[in-house]
Every structure is written in structure tokens, then in C-alpha cells.
Amino acid sequence: MIDVKLESVYKYYGTKKALDNLSLEVSSGEVFCVVGPNGAGKTTMLRIIATLMRPSSGNVYICGEKIDYKDPKNLEKIRSMISYLPEDADTYSRLTGYEYLRFFADLYGVDPDNLRFGIEITGLEDDVLRKKTGTYSKGMRRRLLIARTLMVMPKIAILDEPTSGLDVFSAVSIRRVVRDFSLKMKKTIILSTHNMLEAQDLCDTIALIYNGKIIFRGRPEEAMRNTFSSNLEEAFVKIVEERRYVS
């Protein structure tokens, strides 16, 4: 079953083309990774899927339902199936960890079991969760944000560079949480990253975006095999350079 489908999507910011005839399908339960250089269009694509932006043209389908960006009811329905974590998102600094999770649990109508699951995901002690999130380290706040995203049990979780700017330990811990969630809950996860190790480690499928177009889509090992590379980073560089040469 296809959970996310983008059909000939274009997106312009003024005259600048951010997405160029982009088509894509993400299967249910898949961990789908979007990689690409800065400004390639990754965040724009994720925001369009998260209903925060409208494509200039083209269609987007979530779990078979076409997004009608002009219909508030349709948008509310789509949003209830999605949980989105933006790259530079932060928590409400004046709320405690518990209050933060409870707010979103109430907003999404999450049951107490899932709220407990969210608390568990944070990996934070009870006394820490009772403190205002403004006192947390960046890694702690990121864990809280991940917990918020996953505890609502979305059909599709969208994570925009979830480990960006984190130290190795925090990044590994968050990757573990995402992997466990994916294995246990069998939910669809779309994540963007610059970290090829992360992509290789977590993802079933990767899509390489360059200048608003998908220039490769397949399994990580496929990318390496096709480019005779020993790792995904090398494969990524080769694919982009080849593209530059062609264009």
C-alpha cells in the first residue's frame, strides 16, 4: 500500500524553482530517507507533505486521499494522520517536559498509554521531566520533540534532519528510538538527513534530491553497487557529480 504519493509536483518561490516535476511514492511501513545537498528542496518537499505548503502545481496523496489545500476539513483529516518534526523545531520553554507532552497528547487525542510511551521514548528521568524545558540541553529537547512526534502514533512520521547539530551520543540515541519505533509499530517514516551513516543505518529506501529533482531512488546498497562505492557517502558524491557533469 502506498502511504505517500507525489505526482508531478512543482514548487516556485517567486521565480525560483524549488521542486521540479517531482514524483515519488512511499510504501506503508517503510523508512524512507531523503538526502541531498543544502537547498536541494528536501524541506520544501517535507513541508508540502505535512500540508504546511501548497505545491505550485501537481498533486499529493496521503494514504490514498488527495490533499485539497483549500479544504480545511480535508487538511485537518490529513494532519491527523501525520506527525511532523521540523529541522529547527524547539519546545515551549516555559512548559515542563510532562506539560509539553500532555499538550500534544490532548491536541491529537492521544490515549494515556501512548502518552506513557512518549514519556518512555524521551529517556528522561521523572525529576527532569518536571522541570521547564527551557532548562534542558539541546539533546534532551530533541528527544522530547522526537517523543512528541512518535507518541501520537501517526500513520506517517516526517522527521526533517532529526539529529542535526547533536553530539554523537544524542544522535545515536535518537536513531535508536526511530529504528525501534519503526520495527515495533510498522509506521511509515520519512526523514531527511545529511548524515549518510544515518541514512544507511535507518532507511529501507533513499531518494537523492538535487535541484528540486529526484536523481536516484532505491535501496542504499543499490546506490553503492551502481556507483561502485564502498559507502553511501561516496555513492552520493558520485551521483551528484555525474549529474553536474551531465547538466
Add this chain to the structure above:
Amino acid sequence: MSHRHSLIALFRKEFLELIRDYRTLLFLTLTPLIMMPLMGFVMTSLQHIEYPKVEIIIEDDSIGVLDNNTFTSSYIADLLRNLLTQRGVITYVNTSVSSVDLRIVIPRGFTHNLTSLDSQAFLLAYQVPGSSKAEKAYSEAISVINDLSRYFSDLKIKYLAEEAGITNVSPEAIRNPATIYVAGFIAPSGAGISPEEAWKIFIARLFAFSMLFVSTPATTYIIDSILGEKERKTLEILLSSPIKRRDLILGKVFASSIIGLLAAVVDVLSIIIFFIILSTSLGYGIMMIVDKGLLIVTGVVVYLTTLATLSLTLPVIIRSSTMRSAQVISSIITIASSLIFISVLFVDFYSLPKDVLYPLLILPYTNSVLAVQYYAFGDIGMTFAHITILLLFSVALMIISSRLINEEKMLLKPV
């Protein structure tokens, strides 16, 4: 997720953030609590410690005789000095002083003319321009000269009556054959009102003026509540959640209106403090001049004025989504509200011509003023009508705002 739950969740979150924003709360409560009593202090105490100085110069050496009484210019000068001193004016006679607000010159022939039956006597006044102390000194001098003039007028009338052999004479009846005095008070409708109700009308005017302090904290908080989410990088998550846009607006406005409620309470408190200072200085008890019903109506109007201010600011914040433009608009709204709330001290809005009043009713603040003033006049129907307009105004703008939300614009424009 039910509509009610998401609205309560958002309201609860906003409320928690609000009550933990100690700086805003401090600003909100301290401004009126300091400003209103300070105004009371300025209006009462400061003017008493401002003593104007008057210098009296005698150039006259004439002597006046009236009914076998002899008067000299020194006598007149001393009389003026005593009367002025009684009125809190520091007065010097023929003494050179370094600083003076008003100089009164007794010119040659003054005393003679003052006591004659065929000439008018003139004093010459020289006033420091643009000085409130000089204005006060001149005003006191006029009162004192009027007393002096009345005294000599009485002497002249009695003298002439004696000469004419008339015994039953009232100098006042000859001097002012017709006069007018305030016999009571009436409402604009023409109905008679008691002195207490007259006080209430005066107080209502001051209550309406006190709403001057309401709009700034409300607009500050709503800007922070919406654009602050973007600045603090929490907006994108909130917008991607399934919360209805209407609930988003309602939750933020009602949480911000808590500020309004708090402002209303602090406002009324500060006014009570103001009147304690004012009434104490006038020698009245506080309950003589504060009406409980008026306090309640003012509280309701202040809350609705806050709600209207928030609703007025919302569409602009949502569409512009930049902190700077939102602050400019909030300043314009504050200025518009200030124009109405300050002018209420001088303008009777209820008696303005229709072609002037009706355009002004577009502003919610005109309705706030009218609701309070009509209540003071006992016109409950008009009070209710203006309160309803305020409420409808807020609801209409909130609905418009929820339709104006454009996630993409809000996310892409710089804060």
C-alpha cells in the same frame, strides 16, 4: 479529537506560558498601579507645592478719601499682599526679588481713582509668558482684585445711599441686578439627577479615560503569542497539528484576554487608589464617589475592549507575520485607542452630531467610552447596545482572522 478538547489544551498551554511570563505580568500590573496613583498625586499634591511669586510695585503717592475714611497705596498694597498670601501666593511689596512670576504695579493716581465716584482705577500686571505658575498667580490676582473691587464698591454704594437718605440698600443688588447659579443637575435627556449621580458621570469619564492602559499589554501579548511561536521555533509543529484554525485563534485570543481581565482588575484597583488620594485631598470618603455598578460595567467594558483590541490586531499579525510590521500596527491601534480615551476627558461623545459619531463607532473604543458613559446617565439600553457592538466586533474579526491564516506565509516571512 473533539473541538472542545483541542481548544482547552491550547488555552491551558497558553495560560501556563502566560502566568510563567513574569516580566510581562510585572509590566502589566505595575503600569496602571503606578500610573494612576501617580496622576492622583500629580493632580493634588504637586500643584500645592508649586508656590507662585508676585511682586507688588508702588508708584502711587495719591491719597483716597471715601466716607471720611482715608486710604493710601501702602494700605492697598498690604491688603493685596494679605489676600494673595492667604491664597498660597508668595507676595513681596516694593522688594527686589531674583525670581518672580507676576509683577503688579500700582500706578500713580490709583488710590485716588479707587475711592472716587467718577473714575475707574487700573492696576498694571506683567506676567512671565508660558509659565503655569505665572498663570496661577495671575488667576489668583484677578480673584483678589475682584474682592478688593467689591469691597470698595460696597463702600461707595453705602456712601451714596447715605447721601441720598436711603437706608435699605443691598450693594450686591445694585451691582448685579441679575445673576445665575447652579440649582441642580440634569442628564442629556433633560431628566433631573442628584449630585451623587452627577459625581458618577464625572467618575465615568475618568473610568473611560483609564482604559488608555488596556490596549498596550493586550497587543504585546497577542503579537508574542503568535509571532513569538515562530521566533521560538514552535509554530511549525503547531500548524502541522490537526487543530482547527478557528480553535487556534480562539485559544490564543482567550488566553490573551486573561491579560485583559487582569488589566481590568488592576485598572479598577488603580482607579480606586487614585480616588482614595483624590477624595482624601478633597475631604470626602471614598464610597461617596465610587459606584459599584459603574465599577462592574467598567470591568466588563475593559475586558471586551481588550478582546476587541486583540481581534483588531489579529488579522494584521496573521497576514504580515513579521514582528516589525505587527509592532507598527499595534502602535497605530494604541494611538487610535489613546485618541479616543484621552479625548473623552474633553469631548461628550454621546452628544456628538450623528455624521461625526457614526464613523467613530467603527472604532471599538468609541463604543467602550459610550457604554460606560451611558451607564453613568442611567441609560442601560444604550449601555447594553454598545457592549453588544463591542462583542460582535470581536467575534467578527476573530472569524475573519481564522480564515486569513496562511501557513506558508507565516513560515516563510522573516520574523
